[in-house]
Amino acid sequence: MNAILNLxxxxxxxxxxNRLFVIAAIVTLMxxxxxxxxxxxxxxxxxxxxxxxxxxxxTGYLFAGVLWLFDRNQHTLQALSVLPLPLKSYLLAKTLVxxxxxxxxxxxxxxxxxxxxxxGFHLAVSVFGSAFLFSCFGFAIGALTRSFNQFLxxxxxxxxxxxxxxxxxxxxxxxxxxxxxPSTGGIELLQAAFTDQPIGYVLxxxxxxxxxxxxxxxxxxxITQHQLT
Numbered sequence: 001m002n003a004i005l006n007l008x009x010x011x012x013x014x015x016x017x018n019r020l021f022v023i024a025a026i027v028t029l030m031x032x033x034x035x036x037x038x039x040x041x042x043x044x045x046x047x048x049x050x051x052x053x054x055x056x057x058x059t060g061y062l063f064a065g066v067l068w069l070f071d072r073n074q075h076t077l078q079a080l081s082v083l084p085l086p087l088k089s090y091l092l093a094k095t096l097v098x099x100x101x102x103x104x105x106x107x108x109x110x111x112x113x114x115x116x117x118x119x120g121f122h123l124a125v126s127v128f129g130s131a132f133l134f135s136c137f138g139f140a141i142g143a144l145t146r147s148f149n150q151f152l153x154x155x156x157x158x159x160x161x162x163x164x165x166x167x168x169x170x171x172x173x174x175x176x177x178x179x180x181x182p183s184t185g186g187i188e189l190l191q192a193a194f195t196d197q198p199i200g201y202v203l204x205x206x207x208x209x210x211x212x213x214x215x216x217x218x219x220x221x222x223i224t225q226h227q228l229t
Contacts, residue, residue, distance in 0.1 A: 004092060007090065007093030007094075008097050010093075011093055011094050012097060014067075021101070024055075024101065024105060027055055028055060028108055031051050031055055031109055032108070034051075035047070035048070035112060036112075044113055045191070045195070048114070048194070049187065049190050052106045053166075055109070057102055057106075057131045057134050057186070059098075060098040060101070060102045060132075060134050060135040061134040061135060061137060061138035061155075062138065063138070064095070064137075064138030065138040065141060065145075065148075065151045066148070066151075067094055068138075068142035069142055069145070069147070069151065087221070087224060087225055091139055091217075091220060091221060091224065094139075095135045095136060095139070095217075095220075098131060098135045099128045099129075099132045100128070102128070102130075103124055103127045103128045106127040107120075107123065110123060118193050118194050119192070119193045126186050126187075126192075127186075127190065129185075129189075129209040129210070129213050130183065130209070132213050132216070133186070133212050133213050133215075136213075136217050137158065137182075137216055139220040139223075140220045143223050143224045143226075162182065162183040164178050164181060165178040165181055165187045165188070166187065169191070184208065185207075189205040189206065192205065
């Protein structure tokens with residue numbers, strides 16, 4: 001536990017040195033400005049859900065890929081093979097930092113838009129869990145690529161598939177149609193933070209999100225270990 005906390009502290013310093021915190025804050029403030037601009041249009045829940053996924057959650061994916069590529073180019077990853085530090089500790093520390101950052105930014109965006117009229121627990125779990133699994137996918141795809149341009153190219157089909165569960169919000173299909181996709185549980189649970197949903201349905205969403213967090217973690221660990229051997 002102490003090793004992971006020390007790694008998280010170092011990751012925070014690294015993110016700050018590379019101005020990634022500043023970038024995330026600027027983008028979040030831009031979105032907050034958009035909410036105030038469009039507030040006369042009425043309920044902005046759909047826009048809020050989309051932007052939370054577009055900013056904190058997807059940013060975790062991009063940051064994860066960038067951090068992996070950065071550490072590989074700086075030969076940090078090669079050093080892991082000779083240090084008494086498990087790869088899973090390295091991945092877990094970075095994933096936790098990115099997930100906590102996403103959760104913090106999502107609360108800033110939500111409070112600026114909704115005040116305190118939302119379910120904070122659903123919001124925290126949906127964003128943290130979604131950012132966790134997206135960060136794991138970011139590490140996995142980053143490990144399969146050799147440059148940032150290649151990483152972005154590989155990301156396009158991933159983002160297209162991950163965005164499909166948004167379609168029911170616009171009257172296209174039902175969430176059940178997309179139940180096998182990793183983003184479905186997080187998106188639906190995020191909506192449940194702003195609208196009342198049956199408790200049984202919410203529990204299913206929690207199970208779906210937890211399952212994909214576990215699967216994405218195993219995938220990231222397997223691919224990154226394979227790339228380092």
